[in-house]
Amino acid sequence: MSKVKDQAKMIRIFDTTLRDGEQSPGASMNIEEKLRIAHQLEKMNVDVIEAGFPIASEGDFEAVKKVAQTIQGPEIAGLCRASDMDIDRGWEALKYAGERGRIHTFLATSDIHMKYKLKMSEQQVIDTAVKAVRRAAGYTPNVEFSAEDAVRTRLPFLAKVVQAVIEAGARTVNIPDTVGYTIPSEYFNIIRYLKENVPNIEQAVISVHCHNDLGLSVANSLAAVQAGAGQVECTINGIGERAGNCSLEEVVMTLRTRRDIMPYETRVNTEHIYAASRLLSTITGIVVQPNKAIVGANAFAHEAGIHQHGVLMEKSTYEIMTPESIGLNANKLVLGKHSGRHAFIARLKELGHDLSKEDIEKAFVRFKALADLKKEIFDEDLDAIVADEVVRIPEVIKLVQMSVSSGSFSAPTATVELEINGKVKKTAVLGDGPVDATFKAIKKLTKMEPKLLHFGIGSITGGTDALGECTVRLEVDGREVLGQGAHSDIIVASAKAFINALNKGMSKAKKNPHQL
Numbered sequence: 109m110s111k112v113k114d115q116a117k118m119i120r121i122f123d124t125t126l127r128d129g130e131q132s133p134g135a136s137m138n139i140e141e142k143l144r145i146a147h148q149l150e151k152m153n154v155d156v157i158e159a160g161f162p163i164a165s166e167g168d169f170e171a172v173k174k175v176a177q178t179i180q181g182p183e184i185a186g187l188c189r190a191s192d193m194d195i196d197r198g199w200e201a202l203k204y205a206g207e208r209g210r211i212h213t214f215l216a217t218s219d220i221h222m223k224y225k226l227k228m229s230e231q232q233v234i235d236t237a238v239k240a241v242r243r244a245a246g247y248t249p250n251v252e253f254s255a256e257d258a259v260r261t262r263l264p265f266l267a268k269v270v271q272a273v274i275e276a277g278a279r280t281v282n283i284p285d286t287v288g289y290t291i292p293s294e295y296f297n298i299i300r301y302l303k304e305n306v307p308n309i310e311q312a313v314i315s316v317h318c319h320n321d322l323g324l325s326v327a328n329s330l331a332a333v334q335a336g337a338g339q340v341e342c343t344i345n346g347i348g349e350r351a352g353n354c355s356l357e358e359v360v361m362t363l364r365t366r367r368d369i370m371p372y373e374t375r376v377n378t379e380h381i382y383a384a385s386r387l388l389s390t391i392t393g394i395v396v397q398p399n400k401a402i403v404g405a406n407a408f409a410h411e412a413g414i415h416q417h418g419v420l421m422e423k424s425t426y427e428i429m430t431p432e433s434i435g436l437n438a439n440k441l442v443l444g445k446h447s448g449r450h451a452f453i454a455r456l457k458e459l460g461h462d463l464s465k466e467d468i469e470k471a472f473v474r475f476k477a478l479a480d481l482k483k484e485i486f487d488e489d490l491d492a493i494v495a496d497e498v499v500r501i502p503e504v505i506k507l508v509q510m511s512v513s514s515g516s517f518s519a520p521t522a523t524v525e526l527e528i529n530g531k532v533k534k535t536a537v538l539g540d541g542p543v544d545a546t547f548k549a550i551k552k553l554t555k556m557e558p559k560l561l562h563f564g565i566g567s568i569t570g571g572t573d574a575l576g577e578c579t580v581r582l583e584v585d586g587r588e589v590l591g592q593g594a595h596s597d598i599i600v601a602s603a604k605a606f607i608n609a610l611n612k613g614m615s616k617a618k619k620n621p622h623q624l
């Protein structure tokens with residue numbers, strides 16, 4: 109093992125949670141939320157953070173700029189189409205990162221995209237790509253070019269494009285599997301082909317960017333690394349368009365765990381992986397499936413007696429990596445009503461919640477109130493408190509108070525008092541059930557008519573005294589938004605989630621780079 113390790117090649121980790129990941133339905137984040145994720149990525153020591161698509165909206169521009177101004181260490185990339193306008197705007201936001209600012213420009217190269225989307229000939233595609241890279245290189249030498257839908261591109265043409273953009277100044281060339289179509293052996297051969305047929309290929313880093321439509325994004329990325337790729341583009345929890353992107357934690361932990369047969373390493377501090385996964389899930393409301401590799405709730409749970417026995421005798425019988433290696437502390441510190449501020453802050457930090465003094469105060473008050481109701485406070489409760497009290501978008505609509513009467517004797521009635529733009533309004537409404545009545549009352553007061561796409565409730569931890577958590581997915585003005593709320597009363601949690609989604613829905617609509 110040590111021999112392989114000595115010769116290990118460094119693989120660069122390019123995280124695109126804030127750009128491609130944000131294109132997951134319902135995953136849009138505001139600037140403050142993006143910054144929190146960026147800080148966690150900085151702690152994890154990823155090589156590149158793709159912070160957004162600056163020209164897509166004012167909000168995206170500001171987020172990329174803020175990340176570029178604030179984050180130290182990782183390079184900061186911004187996505188730009190192959191046009192002067194995009195590239196100029198992109199650099200406006202990225203320039204604050206100085207030498208660490210990376211312009212990531214892209215253009216499709218497959219026949220299907222050239223014919224139906226771009227309506228361009230091969231020569232026009234090459235000329236446009238070269239022009240874009242030259243323009244970007246006028247701002248910074250740190251330029252990445254992506255051949256969108258590379259996997260469905262004829263290889264001789266792909267090789268020509270790659271050679272031309274490297275000549276024009278691209279330091280990184282990305283070969284995306286935009287539609288998640290390839291399989292490991294095919295992708296390996298594509299990367300090998302480029303290594304063997306592009307004369308100047310050694311002047312650039314080959315990057316790979318895999319989508320997960322066939323569930324092969326991690327396997328494909330690893331095959332590409334074995335063929336000579338030097339950068340992997342990925343997202344926390346594998347979030348992203350459609351079935352998502354290659355998952356950062358899976359690719360990084362595979363490289364770490366199988367160094368015995370794969371001579372590669374990354375700079376990622378894997379001990380921060382679990383916190384990153386939790387933080388993202390708290391912010392977006394996208395729950396991690398329990399059986400998800402590395403970060404799922406069951407990933408390190410040994411249920412079967414024979415496994416438990418084995419693990420107790422010798423961990424390596426059934427454990428190929430330790431929970432500690434991803435920052436999952438096996439001896440979870442459970443807090444209770446006697447826990448002090450110190451223990452509370454320490455646990456929040458371990459969970460990836462680096463809060464301001466003011467936010468700690470808000471969360472602590474909420475923690476004490478919950479601890480009065482509940483004997484033990486688990487990590488999940490703390491995540492919910494942070495999500496509910498701190499991780500908030502600006503609130504135009506606030507819940508002041510509410511009460512609901514329901515049961516088998518009378519029609520369910522919700523009395524709801526909201527503060528909307530500083531004005532307090534109150535109404536009482538009948539409904540088919542307590543949640544229906546509550547949502548109707550909120551709609552009446554806000555005069556908003558969102559479409560309810562999904563409604564889910566659950567208890568965060570066990571017991572009848574547990575915090576209830578509600579998630580709603582709404583369509584507001586044609587845009588999908590997720591809202592979350594937590595409270596020991598599940599109807600109040602539902603109202604909070606509904607209001608949270610309405611507040612999110614009011615922030616500006618964004619555009620998707622593939623549709624532009």
Ligand code: KIV
Nearest residue numbers: 214254256257284286
């Ligand atoms: O999937 C893709 O092709 C992309 C590019 C814009 C890099 O996200």
Ligand code: ZN
Nearest residue numbers: 128286317319
């Ligand atoms: Zn993508």
